[in-house]
Amino acid sequence: MTRDCTPVGxxxxxxxxRFSPARQRGVFTPALTRTAPKVMILLxxxxxxxxxxxxxxxxxxxxxxxxxxxxxxxxxxxxxxxAAATAHGAKPAVLExxxxxxxxxxxxxxxxxxxxxxxxxxxxxxxxxLAAIVAYLTxx
Numbered sequence: 800m801t802r803d804c805t806p807v808g809x810x811x812x813x814x815x816x817r818f819s820p821a822r823q824r825g826v827f828t829p830a831l832t833r834t835a836p837k838v839m840i841l842l843x844x845x846x847x848x849x850x851x852x853x854x855x856x857x858x859x860x861x862x863x864x865x866x867x868x869x870x871x872x873x874x875x876x877x878x879x880x881x882a883a884a885t886a887h888g889a890k891p892a893v894l895e896x897x898x899x900x901x902x903x904x905x906x907x908x909x910x911x912x913x914x915x916x917x918x919x920x921x922x923x924x925x926x927x928x929l930a931a932i933v934a935y936l937t938x939x
Contacts, residue, residue, distance in 0.1 A: 857935045860933070867932070880894070883916075
């Protein structure tokens with residue numbers, strides 16, 4: 800017996816499956832369970848960063864930095880990351896101007912957070928984007 804031919808509420812299914820709210824609404828169907836992984840892969844492919852082929856990793860990193868890092872670590876007033884670095888004695892405090900940043904420091908800060916800086920998951924800043932940020936901030 801195949802699941803495609805089983806009517807909703809069939810006696811061959813366990814009682815919990817026959818009376819589940821999702822099953823009654825028609826949400827849980829075999830076609831959906833086969834299609835959902837394919838849809839997720841497609842959505843992830845669309846959401847992946849598309850860098851122009853002619854850009855260097857550092858140039859790609861600048862764009863990612865502007866999106867994710869500059870709001871807190873850029874120049875000007877109201878930048879909590881820059882203010883915290885200044886308070887801890889980092890000179891210069893703006894990340895783009897620093898020469899002491901290592902790839903490991905940057906990767907750890909982004910993935911685990913630091914002080915009051917939140918961590919960024921791979922679904923927020925992908926490994927490709929993180930590598931681009933590292934290339935941008937360490938290319939000097």
